[in-house]
Amino acid sequence: MELLECVNVNKSFGNKEILKNVNLTIPRGKIIGLLGKNGMGKTTLIKLINDLLTPTSGEVLVNGKKVGIESKKIISYLPERTYLDKSMSVDQVIEFFTEFYDNFDAEKARKLLKDLDLDTSLKLSKMSKGMQEKVQLVLVMSRKSDLYILDEPLGGVDPATRDYILDTILTNFNEGSSVIISTHLISDIERILDEVIFIDKGEIALQSDCDELRSKDGSSIDEIFRRMFKC
16 A cells, blocks of 8 residues: 555646645655646645645545544644744744654654754754744654654755755654655755655656666756756
8 A cells, every 4th residue: 555645636826726636645655746837736735635635636645544643643744834833942942743643752853853953942043044943843753753844944945954954854764654755856856765756837747766867868867867958
C-alpha cells in the first residue's frame, strides 16, 4: 500500500482551476521534491493532503484511507508561514507540542535546539525570522510521523542555515517515512532528493527518480527544471 495517493484530484476556486486531474503516488522511505514556479498549485496540493482544503473532485488517500483526523496524526506539516504564537517562549511551545501531539519527542527537540545553541527560555518574538524558522522545523521533525510535508522550508534563511536545515531533514525523519519538500530553490535541495515531482499550471508535468532523470538527461535537476519551465 502506498503511503500517499492522489486519484484524479481537481481543485477549483470559483471558475478558476488550480489543480487539474492530479494523479500521483508517494512510497515510503523517500525524500521527494515538489517543484514548480510560484502559483502553479504546490501549496494547494499540500493543503489538500493535510485536509485543510477539500478537493472539488477526486480523492487524497493516506495509507489507503481518505484524509481526515487519522491522517493528521501521522502527517507532520511545516507551512510556508510561521504559525507559532510569538508571545510564547520556546520552552512553552515544546510543552504545547508535547500535550497536543502523541508522537512528539520533546527530548529530541531539545537536543536539536541545543545543537543550535538556542536559549529555549527566549520568546519567539525576540528571535530573528531565520531562527524562528529553525525552531519550527525542529518541532516538525521531532514528531515520529509517517509523512513530513515541508512548504518552502528554506525561503527566509541564509545559505549556511539552509545546509543546517537540509542536514536536519536528512538525519531526523523516521525510517520508513517519507518527506515532501515544496520549494523553488532546487539547486539547494537537489543533493538530498530521491524523487522529484514537477507541477505546472496545476498539472503533474513529471514524476521521476532523480538518479534516473539525471542519467537520462545528462543534466542536474535544476537545469532540467529551468529548461522545462523557461519563460
